[in-house]
Amino acid sequence: MKYSEIMVRYGELSTKGKNRRDFIRQLGKNTHLVLRSFPTLEIQPRRDRMHIILHDEPVKPVMQAVSKIFGIETFSPVVKLTANASLAQIQQTALELVQAEFKPGKTFKVATIRQNKKYPLNTYGVDDGVGGYLTDQISGLKVDLHDPDITVRIEIRLNGVYLSCQTIAGALGLPVGTGGRGTMMMSGGIDSPVAAYMAMKRGVKIDMIHFYSPPYTSPQALAKAKDLTVKLAEFGGTIDFIQVPFTKIQEEVKKAVPAGYLMTIQRRLMLKLAAAITIDRHCNAVFTGESLGQVASQTIESMRVINEVTNLPVLRPLLSLDKTEIIKIARTIDTYDLSILPFEDCCTIFTPPAPKTKPDLTKTLEYEQRLDLDGLLSEALAGIEIKKINVGDDYLNGEQDVFAELL
Ligand code: ATP
């Protein structure tokens, strides 16, 4: 079946009244970025629907990519005929569509909507004409008006006659970029990509902040965090990836601070840096992949002492999820296999065997005073590097960085 376009029905944004125009524009922009590897597509975000005109692109991979974009309620691969298409043409197209879906025992109905009042047949005429033709042509196909397996939708519009018989569930949520901006503290672990996904689902445009500690962490660990970001870009388009050198801070903390407080103080400095970057980039919140009680740094007491470094909202979408629930989401968004690759994170390396689960704030502040905080923080900030990460990039296999070196 040669489809002419994918018709996209909007999700939650339809309820947003005056913001509707911005939402549709943003969804169009995101769709463009997500589908960047299909060069001949034409994306038309219109008031009531978005049309993705396929031209010569194959429908299946485009649908696969569209199914991830936040802000889409449902979508359908559609065949468009001319506005004056005859009943015979409509019948023939409907037959091909249903044949692609039909298995013995399946039921169907035809649902016609007519916007073009000049079209010679009314909706009943089209329903009957197409329905009768299909039952004649496909033996064993039965009509069921109430709960059909296949619904043949025919829309007779001013600019064409549209036919489809599949309605596929979209990713729901809000288009990324319509819910404000935040940063995400992105490790290479299982949790932070899932937290990023959840923030993005609510329309938040996320900049990734990743701390790395060469030579203690490998280039692969960095590439892995970038490739996780590539996966997340599939939900809403290009993402800024900010890498922050953390080696010197970790070495200094290790020298100056008692083992029990290493983790707490490292985490405070990470969050302090993340907060500074967040403000600098005009973002309004820091997201993390923390889940209450999961590890020592994620007790409610630790969170308080770590959180004390900033008054920005620190948002934790996974706060009350179990690890098994988080893993389930990680599998559905296809980040799990990357996350479990054994490249060490900067936190694991300098983590003492017994970090304090209930750190004391006064002691924390006292130990922290042993460090040249301002010097360390400004050195780290001076060393940040920012990269735009696109759908389809590939860092672990080296392609992106090799390419970058050639330029
Ligand atoms: P994750 O799977 O996200 O790594 P985790 O359960 O392993 O989470 P931790 O390693 O203690 O937990 O990290 C808690 C949170 O701190 C992470 O979810 C992430 O938001 C942030 N974080 C940890 N390491 C880094 C890093 N190298 N760069 C940026 N953020 C980090």
Ligand code: MG
């Ligand atoms: Mg981790």
